[in-house]
Amino acid sequence: MSTGAQAVVDAGGAELTRIMDRVEQRMSELAVGHGPVLARHAGETISAGGKRLRPMLVCLAAGAPPPETDGLVRAAVAVELVHGATLVHDDVLDGSAMRRGRPTVVATGGRAAATATGDLLFSRAFAELAGGGSPESVRVLARASRELALGELTQREDAYRLDVTVERYLARCRLKTAVLFRAACELGALEAGGEPGALGAFGERIGLAFQILDDVLDVSGPPERTGKPRGTDLLDGTVTLPLILARERDPEIDLRGVRTTDEAAAVCDRIEATGALEEARCRAAELVAEAKLALPALPLRQREALELAADVMVERYA
Template structure:
């Protein structure tokens, strides 16, 4: 999968290659392709590799476009495509990566995977739209938040497990998809906690960036249920210093602890699902490690 990603980045002339390669090599955890390949199991072949590659390409496309939307200078401690090459090229690089994802799936003729991943990719865009639409809206409720997390994050995790499993087996497809969906939600919950608690050295970005973007996340929603005074004047006027104060106020309500606990429940439920997925004990152990890894990354 890594070899294929590198080929794709380098196979389209130096102009595309530079940004795409830097984006792909900036790395990240490759958590989604890992899920694809693990769900495919030891029989994983070309279909699974193509699906893993496509999933990562879709994810990278989203990151590149998110950075454009957020005007983010840094991701994972490295300059973003936006910072390196400007808004124009970053938008086009994202489109390139997204188109390549479907080209990759088309090349191996994996009809089911195209259908599943096109739907997941549509959901990602809808989640992004929902987030922009709901920006600065302090009346945003828990349900809106969870729906957005599902669109933005959980569905691609779910789709990763589904297409991986389908590439080699009909057993446990729905169960592994549910596993993926739940750890995806946990992942997003913990990511949103991290934006509040930092520290910036670990996250590679400043504390409170969600607040500064106007993105209303669960820690803020739950904190404001305890203390309506938090961010009572709205998020529009915040600067870095006042956002940091709001972050401290959120932590003081223990909302971040409660969100962490909620993420933990998702992880537990995800593991329970493994019991009915028809896996052997070694596989259950592997998937549990992944599930725990999501939490550990953030603890």
């Protein structure tokens, strides 16, 4: 774990560690009992893991230390399951063979198994959240799920469109990524009996920063760290902030006609040479700063933990 992520865990205390362990435990339990094929694919999706940033946000939005309630575990699990469901469906549409250095569900099980696995994870997410008995929480997650679907679609509509503006890019990032960070914070706040709005605004901004930095990473690599070749977005026709900013300085840069990873890497080099990556990183850092300013009055320890979590978003790509 990075020192920043460790600092977040330290700020959350033994309570955070314990509740994150319960989240993992519960997710493992949910993978079983759906027949051998779905259990295997759902289990792989869940155990492939990633950084569990969203469940951690749920917990810290509820408090630092977080309250060790069943409801909080449910909310954290539900958010991560929706995240997993969207990844599995995205991989089907992209025909992606690898994610996080492992074969995708669509690669190992085929499109039918992957579509069913995504649907399963979606429905488990809502069942898990509803078990806590808060209709408001289910509404929050359903709204985010709807917007994630819209974001995924927007991205495909915008493929290969070099006239996508920064504003439209940010609107798409909000839909495809930031709404789930917002929902994570809102669910944590709701579970703690608090007002979800202000923490939601914090979550949305760090979600935007997260996506921008993810797009920077696609250009900068290195592949050893990201687990995928540089320029994967370019190969998919996805017009991201680094490309938009780079084209303001070097309008000849184009992603149309990019077919091989070597060609994509060459375009990445050219984007990097314009200084667009630095500018994109600055935009992300500004969003993180705004996120911190958006934090409402909170106990000092919780504020510090959330600020640290926001910094971790940046740190992982520094």
